[in-house]
Amino acid sequence: MAFFSKSTTPVKSQPPEQDGALPVHVAIIMDGNGRWAKQRYLPRIAGHRAGVDVVRTIVEACAAKGIRVLTLFAFSSENWRRPEAEVNLLVDLLLTSLQREVEKLHKNGIRLRFIGERSAFNAKLIEMMSSAERLTADNTGLTLVIALNYGGRWDVTQAAQQLARRVEAGEIRADDIDAAMMETRLCLHGLPEPDLFIRTGGEQRISNFLLWHLSYTELYFTAILWPDFDARAFDDALASFSSRQRRFGRTGDQVEQAKGA
Numbered sequence: 001m002a003f004f005s006k007s008t009t010p011v012k013s014q015p016p017e018q019d020g021a022l023p024v025h026v027a028i029i030m031d032g033n034g035r036w037a038k039q040r041y042l043p044r045i046a047g048h049r050a051g052v053d054v055v056r057t058i059v060e061a062c063a064a065k066g067i068r069v070l071t072l073f074a075f076s077s078e079n080w081r082r083p084e085a086e087v088n089l090l091v092d093l094l095l096t097s098l099q100r101e102v103e104k105l106h107k108n109g110i111r112l113r114f115i116g117e118r119s120a121f122n123a124k125l126i127e128m129m130s131s132a133e134r135l136t137a138d139n140t141g142l143t144l145v146i147a148l149n150y151g152g153r154w155d156v157t158q159a160a161q162q163l164a165r166r167v168e169a170g171e172i173r174a175d176d177i178d179a180a181m182m183e184t185r186l187c188l189h190g191l192p193e194p195d196l197f198i199r200t201g202g203e204q205r206i207s208n209f210l211l212w213h214l215s216y217t218e219l220y221f222t223a224i225l226w227p228d229f230d231a232r233a234f235d236d237a238l239a240s241f242s243s244r245q246r247r248f249g250r251t252g253d254q255v256e257q258a259k260g261a
């Protein structure tokens with residue numbers, strides 16, 4: 001399956017191949033855990049714990065529907081600004097969730113990949129990420145991408161730095177750099193760009209998520225708080241996606257003609 005090749009050539013999810021019925025790649029900002037907990041007079045971490053259960057539901061739904069890639073924004077590079085106690089609990093929750101789930105994910109043919117600056121985390125979590133990636137590397141089912149200490153600006157910057165080093169070393173010329181070459185240095189290289197972006201929790205912003213990759217992604221915002229987001233709410237997002245015409249700069253008539261061809 002081309003989407004899962006180890007080649008660094010980026011694979012695009014753009015038409016005419018895609019009929020638009022089902023997204024190939026879904027990316028989600030899981031927002032609203034804190035408010036969900038507050039409404040119940042619970043500590044914020046209770047909202048994050050409830051959020052992990054929803055992650056399981058949505059991973060299962062994606063696998064069952066044949067969605068190829070799911071990217072989840074689990075910890076942004078800005079989340080370090082939260083109170084230290086919440087950050088520590090969140091990092092612990094990520095570690096324990098991974099410890100509990102990785103074997104099951106592997107048995108279900110799911111391939112795990114982590115994006116973000118991982119050196120900021122403790123040694124246990126760093127090792128957990130690497131071992132989970134190694135264990136599941138050859139799986140051909142859903143690719144589950146978890147963004148940890150990820151920021152879109154950081155991603156583009158580190159890609160630019162890599163290419164600048166190649167220019168300094170005389171391996172390439174500055175004029176050789178184009179969008180395709182940039183993509184080979186971005187964290188999601190080798191995967192198709194997201195077709196559908198979902199943000200729960202009512203806010204309508206991208207919050208430094210996949211800045212480069214969301215250029216042509218269909219955006220879907222819902223007021224539902226992440227712990228309340230369920231299979232039905234996910235189906236609503238998919239239905240909204242399938243009703244949209246993706247033009248990628250072309251006219252609506254051109255898209256219709258290409259479909260009929």
Ligand code: FPP
Pocket residue numbers: 030031032033034035036048051052055072073074075076079094097098146201
């Ligand atoms: C945003 O809600 C949520 C987060 C910063 C953390 C999301 C993490 C999880 C659901 C755990 C994921 C686990 C795995 C294994 C992928 P918020 O706290 O900003 O909510 P608020 O806006 O209501 O305060």
